[in-house]
Amino acid sequence: MEILAFGVQADEKPLIERAFRDLEDIRCLDVFLNEDTAPIAAGHEIVSTSVNADLGAAVLEILAAGGIRMVAQRSTGFNNVDLEAAERLGMTVARVSYYSPYSVAEFAWALAMAVNRRIVRASIRTRDFDFRLHGLMGRDLHGRTAGVLGTGKIGEAFARIAHGFGMRLLGWDVAENPACAELGMRYVPKEELFARSDLITLHVPLMAETRHLIDASALKAMRDDAILVNSSRGGLIDSAALVGELRAGRFTGVGLDVYEAEAGLFYLDKSLEAVEDDTLARLVTFPNVLVTSHQAYYTEDAVGQIVDATARNVLDYREGRRSENVLVPRS
Numbered sequence: 465m466e467i468l469a470f471g472v473q474a475d476e477k478p479l480i481e482r483a484f485r486d487l488e489d490i491r492c493l494d495v496f497l498n499e500d501t502a503p504i505a506a507g508h509e510i511v512s513t514s515v516n517a518d519l520g521a522a523v524l525e526i527l528a529a530g531g532i533r534m535v536a537q538r539s540t541g542f543n544n545v546d547l548e549a550a551e552r553l554g555m556t557v558a559r560v561s562y563y564s565p566y567s568v569a570e571f572a573w574a575l576a577m578a579v580n581r582r583i584v585r586a587s588i589r590t591r592d593f594d595f596r597l598h599g600l601m602g603r604d605l606h607g608r609t610a611g612v613l614g615t616g617k618i619g620e621a622f623a624r625i626a627h628g629f630g631m632r633l634l635g636w637d638v639a640e641n642p643a644c645a646e647l648g649m650r651y652v653p654k655e656e657l658f659a660r661s662d663l664i665t666l667h668v669p670l671m672a673e674t675r676h677l678i679d680a681s682a683l684k685a686m687r688d689d690a691i692l693v694n695s696s697r698g699g700l701i702d703s704a705a706l707v708g709e710l711r712a713g714r715f716t717g718v719g720l721d722v723y724e725a726e727a728g729l730f731y732l733d734k735s736l737e738a739v740e741d742d743t744l745a746r747l748v749t750f751p752n753v754l755v756t757s758h759q760a761y762y763t764e765d766a767v768g769q770i771v772d773a774t775a776r777n778v779l780d781y782r783e784g785r786r787s788e789n790v791l792v793p794r795s
């Protein structure tokens with residue numbers, strides 16, 4: 465029976481078709497799953513969804529009523545899925561627990577470098593044949609301190625890059641990663657990390673305990689000239705509080721690949737519509753802020769691994785096997 469894949473990017477489609485070629489028929493839609501689009505899935509048993517899919521209780525109920533039994537999420541993070549509702553509805557939900565952490569870590573590093581060295585502003589200037597240097601001065605990162613919040617797979621990959629650039633490393637996590645300790649990372653309370661880091665990067669998952677981990681008081685605890693990068697989940701930062709600090713002229717640079725209200729905006733062309741989100745509209749106007757559209761994972765390598773793992777998740781479901789990628793049922 466055909467699988468329906470929501471939120472498929474044009475570059476991703478051939479990779480999905482290749483991964484499922486010898487397995488099942490799969491139809492790729494570019495629309496994202498939400499309450500309006502969920503009825504399209506009626507009559508299918510399996511849907512595959514992308515990072516910004518709405519898999520809240522209301523959508524899951526529409527899917528279940530349409531006969532859907534399995535959701536194959538094409539991402540690591542699953543903060544968008546109401547797991548209790550899925551369990552109650554007797555659905556299987558699987559995600560991709562591992563793919564290239566280098567994709568995200570390298571992008572986070574690119575954001576840090578871009579805001580530090582004013583790459584975007586420089587590019588805009590040279591396109592306009594303005595070759596002055598005024599306002600483009602950055603800082604060496606060698607010898608400075610990187611604070612990594614969340615030292616799992618992506619945090620570790622970031623730490624290796626920062627270490628290669630000669631940065632000192634501070635870490636904060638509920639569990640220490642020995643590979644990071646071997647790089648010389650010192651685990652400290654997050655308040656110390658905020659106060660001492662020149663570059664702060666977020667790699668913890670979004671969950672109840674980490675929502676607005678970076679709130680007004682965390683932002684105030686950071687150095688005025690810090691670089692802050694978020695390539696994990698938008699909800700980790702209180703964006704309104706961030707705007708307040710930026711208005712006060714703080715921070716060398718802020719690189720955001722994710723934004724707390726990104727669903728319904730990111731991955732879509734909204735350029736011809738009136739801007740409704742005042743916080744995002746303000747964020748993109750700061751000269752020291754760089755916003756990208758949740759693209760850190762978007763490399764051939766990572767997307768290839770994500771779709772291959774999704775195909776394996778579907779096969780496991782069909783053949784009644786349980787893997788570490790299954791979120792629901794819980795046992």
Ligand SMILES: NC(=O)c1ccc[n+]([C@@H]2O[C@H](COP(=O)([O-])OP(=O)(O)OC[C@H]3O[C@@H](n4cnc5c(N)ncnc54)[C@H](O)[C@@H]3O)[C@@H](O)[C@H]2O)c1
Nearest residue numbers: 541614615616617618637638667668669673695696760761
């Ligand atoms: N922007 C993107 O394209 C993109 C792509 C993939 C993943 N991500 C995000 O990156 C996150 C990290 O991915 P990963 O593969 O490194 O995950 P991981 O599970 O390997 O690492 C997460 C780390 O966070 C720590 N952690 C969990 N809960 C915590 C808490 N309450 N307080 C402190 N630390 C806590 C864990 O101990 C772990 O070390 C994902 O959850 C996802 O949100 C973003």
